[in-house]
Amino acid sequence: MHRAEVAKRNVVRDTIRVExxxxxxxxxRGANWLLIFLIGRHPVRTLIRAGLLAAFCIxxxxxxxxxxxxxxDSMYPAYxxxxxxxxxxxxxxxxxxxxxxxxxxxxxxRSAMYLKRVLALPGDEVRFSNGALLVNGQVVNEPYxxxxxxxxxxxxxxxxxxxxxAGDNRSGPWQWHAMGVVDRDQIAGRILF
Amino acid sequence: MNRYYVIAALAFCIxxxxxxxxRSGDxxxxxxxxxxxxxxxxxxxxxxxxxxxQMTQSQAVPGFFSADATIRMAPLYASTLGRRxxxxxxxxxxxxxxxxxxxxxxxxxxxxxxEGTAEMRITLTGGIHQGGRRxxxxxxxxxxxxxxxxxxxxxxxxLVQAIRPPGAxxxxx
Numbered sequence: 001m002h003r004a005e006v007a008k009r010n011v012v013r014d015t016i017r018v019e020x021x022x023x024x025x026x027x028x029r030g031a032n033w034l035l036i037f038l039i040g041r042h043p044v045r046t047l048i049r050a051g052l053l054a055a056f057c058i059x060x061x062x063x064x065x066x067x068x069x070x071x072x073d074s075m076y077p078a079y080x081x082x083x084x085x086x087x088x089x090x091x092x093x094x095x096x097x098x099x100x101x102x103x104x105x106x107x108x109x110r111s112a113m114y115l116k117r118v119l120a121l122p123g124d125e126v127r128f129s130n131g132a133l134l135v136n137g138q139v140v141n142e143p144y145x146x147x148x149x150x151x152x153x154x155x156x157x158x159x160x161x162x163x164x165x166a167g168d169n170r171s172g173p174w175q176w177h178a179m180g181v182v183d184r185d186q187i188a189g190r191i192l193f
Numbered sequence: 194m195n196r197y198y199v200i201a202a203l204a205f206c207i208x209x210x211x212x213x214x215x216r217s218g219d220x221x222x223x224x225x226x227x228x229x230x231x232x233x234x235x236x237x238x239x240x241x242x243x244x245x246x247q248m249t250q251s252q253a254v255p256g257f258f259s260a261d262a263t264i265r266m267a268p269l270y271a272s273t274l275g276r277r278x279x280x281x282x283x284x285x286x287x288x289x290x291x292x293x294x295x296x297x298x299x300x301x302x303x304x305x306x307x308e309g310t311a312e313m314r315i316t317l318t319g320g321i322h323q324g325g326r327r328x329x330x331x332x333x334x335x336x337x338x339x340x341x342x343x344x345x346x347x348x349x350x351x352l353v354q355a356i357r358p359p360g361a362x363x364x365x366x
């Protein structure tokens with residue numbers, strides 16, 4: 001057969017291949033495309049991947065990277081109402097909280113927690129005198145405070161597992177604020193940003 | 194194509210099984226949690242609530258507590274209340290605020306089946322709306338439950354301070 005004739009036949013055959021599909025075929029193709037988009041070409045693999053991803057997210061966001069939404073102004077100006085952030089849930093797995101750390105404190109669970117700054121460590125003697133923070137009798141410089149306030153509290157000597165925490169917003173009497181002593185076990189992590 | 198349906202059916206079964214597994218726990222625990230949810234619904238006040246509804250709600254409150262129940266909210270509220278006083282206080286609060294929202298964020302429950310008692314710790318968050326202002330709150334409560342005639346009632350409510358204020362004495366955490 002002549003070469004040009006063969007080429008012509010192929011063109012004709014290819015033309016037949018790309019014939020417009022019927023409505024039914026188009027619908028079936030659409031459904032297939034949707035299934036592939038949703039569960040991939042290998043559904044078992046997709047299912048395994050989805051399961052692993054879900055397990056990874058649960059572990060990460062429940063124990064390591066705790067999502068935080070700030071509610072209230074007790075940590076103003078460092079953290080404002082409505083601000084989003086993350087806390088490192090593993091920050092104190094091998095280390096102890098330090099003065100100045102902003103930590104999340106568990107109440108019953110991890111859905112609602114306090115956000116406070118660590119001011120004094122186990123064994124410290126701590127008190128406020130007319131707005132100034134005194135740890136072991138020394139006035140502590142607190143550059144993160146915008147309004148010092150006039151807090152005066154009784155002296156507190158912390159036990160071996162106690163930490164003294166307070167918010168950065170010192171406006172109003174201290175009795176209006178959640179501040180004071182927490183147990184080491186209540187500190188769930190350190191704020192990242 | 195059939196394989197897709199089998200996989201989809203399998204995934205559906207896993208999801209249903211997981212839901213069933215997590216929901217079918219202790220019957221007493223379910224009952225206590227349901228009672229708490231009902232109490233929260235009774236305590237809440239939605240906007241534009243009629244005074245008749247407010248009265249009905251406050252009258253329903255004693256039904257959640259045992260006859261000898263004590264409610265201690267110090268330092269928020271100095272007096273120790275019984276179930277009737279709690280209902281009256283709630284009625285007064287509903288009369289004085291536009292909206293009151295309550296949300297149970299965390300709950301920890303420990304049931305003693307033999308004695309028919311249970312200890313529960315919950316953290317509540319919410320807001321009090323009054324004259325265009327909203328004040329948010331977060332509090333932790335210790336609830337002691339008792340089983341009477343196959344139903345659970347609250348016998349004691351106590352406010353727990355997660356952060357112990359200066360001069361408050363040793364921690365009870």
